[in-house]
Amino acid sequence: MTAGPIFEFDSETALTARAGEVARSWLDLGLETLLVGLRGDLGSGKTTWVRGMLKGLGYPGRVPSPTYTLVEQYVLDAVTIVHVDLYRLTASGQPGYEREFESLGLRDWLAESQTWVLVEWPERAPTLAIRCDLTIGFELVSAEKRTVQLQSQSSAGELALK
Numbered sequence: 001m002t003a004g005p006i007f008e009f010d011s012e013t014a015l016t017a018r019a020g021e022v023a024r025s026w027l028d029l030g031l032e033t034l035l036v037g038l039r040g041d042l043g044s045g046k047t048t049w050v051r052g053m054l055k056g057l058g059y060p061g062r063v064p065s066p067t068y069t070l071v072e073q074y075v076l077d078a079v080t081i082v083h084v085d086l087y088r089l090t091a092s093g094q095p096g097y098e099r100e101f102e103s104l105g106l107r108d109w110l111a112e113s114q115t116w117v118l119v120e121w122p123e124r125a126p127t128l129a130i131r132c133d134l135t136i137g138f139e140l141v142s143a144e145k146r147t148v149q150l151q152s153q154s155s156a157g158e159l160a161l162k
Contacts, residue, residue, distance in 0.1 A: 004150035004161045011144060012048055018148075019049045020056020027057070027078055029159055032113050037122030037129055040138030045146045046120045049136065050083050053118075057081075066120075071104055080115045086124035101125055133157035 009015040026034065038046040051063040057076050066072045066085040074081045089100055106128065109117050122129040134157035139147045152158045 002152045002158060002161060004152070006147055006149045008141075009045075009146050009148065012045075015045055015048055015146060015148070016052035016055060019052025022150075023053035023056045025162075026116070026160055029162065031116070031156060031160060032079075033110075034116040034134065034156055034160060035110060035128075035132050036116065036118045037132035037135040038118060038120045038138065039122065039135055041140060044138035044140040045148065046136075046138055047083075047085075049138070049148070050081075050118050054081060078114070080112065082109045082115060082117045084117065084119045086119060086121040089121075089124045092124065092126050101128075134160050 007018060009018065038049065040046055047063075047065045054063050054074055054076075057079070059074055059076060061074075063074075063083075064072065066083050067087060070085055070088065072083045074083070084104065084106065106117065109115055110131075119125075119128065119132070122132055122135070130153075133152070133154040135151050135153060137149045137151070141147060150161055152161050
């Protein structure tokens with residue numbers, strides 16, 4: 001695992017702008033498939049980051065949090081982004097976990113080319129968390145201030161850090 005830079009943001013606007021820059025750079029690098037774990041407390045900026053990525057890639061629509069739907073899909077010209085929120089998923093090892101996890105269809109998404117799967121709360125699915133190419137950690141420092149750090153966990157993740 002290689003730790004990338006730590007970014008500090010004092011506004012949602014700055015966080016959103018950087019997320020858009022990161023998404024465009026990943027396209028420029030030719031990253032066709034990517035599994036990204038988004039880690040952090042509630043309200044730390046995970047969904048805001050995904051909104052910023054989509055905005056940076058030209059997506060004009062509304063980007064709701066997938067807290068209740070669990071999965072949202074965005075088909076763009078160059079890439080499909082699948083935004084997953086596992087916060088409400090039955091805990092790993094509990095009755096119903098396997099069935100609930102499988103019903104999300106993540107295996108199918110992960111087999112698709114030109115698809116980035118962005119997973120909030122990846123630690124809720126340990127077998128998925130260890131497969132992440134990259135993790136992005138979010139820390140809420142104050143009401144407006146956040147820190148964000150990217151860490152690679154694979155060769156694709158290493159490329160994404162560039």
